[in-house]
Amino acid sequence: MRDDERDLIEKLRKIEQLFVRPGTEGERAAAEQAFQRIRARLETLEQADPPVEYRFTLTDAWSRLLFVALVRRHGLRPYRYHGQRHTTVMVQVGKSFVDRTLWPEYQQFQEVLHTHFQAVTTRVIAEALGETDRDVELRETKALGG
Numbered sequence: 001m002r003d004d005e006r007d008l009i010e011k012l013r014k015i016e017q018l019f020v021r022p023g024t025e026g027e028r029a030a031a032e033q034a035f036q037r038i039r040a041r042l043e044t045l046e047q048a049d050p051p052v053e054y055r056f057t058l059t060d061a062w063s064r065l066l067f068v069a070l071v072r073r074h075g076l077r078p079y080r081y082h083g084q085r086h087t088t089v090m091v092q093v094g095k096s097f098v099d100r101t102l103w104p105e106y107q108q109f110q111e112v113l114h115t116h117f118q119a120v121t122t123r124v125i126a127e128a129l130g131e132t133d134r135d136v137e138l139r140e141t142k143a144l145g146g
Contacts, residue, residue: 015108049094056089062117063110064089070106 058064064087071078071091078089093102125131 012109012112015105015112049096051092051094054091054093054098056091057085058087058089060087062113063087066109066113067106070102070109074102 056067058067067089068078071089074097076091076093078091080086080088080090084090
């Protein structure tokens with residue numbers, strides 16, 4: 001495994017630790033209790049903030065994979081309807097949970113993965129094709145009809 005992949009995995013683990021996973025056995029027990037409190041709070045919130053059907057349209061397969069993993073980790077069941085694109089994910093969940101937990105967590109993971117994918121893509125293209133990540137030539141707009 002490359003060092004940049006190890007770094008990426010470590011960054012993702014740190015983000016996850018911010019939300020769920022502790023290090024020591026005592027922290028694990030406390031986190032499990034906290035997770036149970038979160039699930040209980042979710043159930044309570046469902047009464048005040050009943051689950052509604054959300055449609056998340058993600059930009060690509062990688063984003064979808066990440067989002068589905070997070071949704072499942074929170075005990076929710078992702079789905080899609082026949083005829084919907086593969087990048088569409090449906091979830092029944094309360095608005096406050098989406099706003100305070102699910103979406104912010106997804107965005108943090110997505111940012112780290114996007115940065116990593118950009119670096120890997122740039123490096124592979126440079127090594128395989130000898131190109132750098134410089135931009136295309138910028139030209140003035142042509143006049144219409146001429």
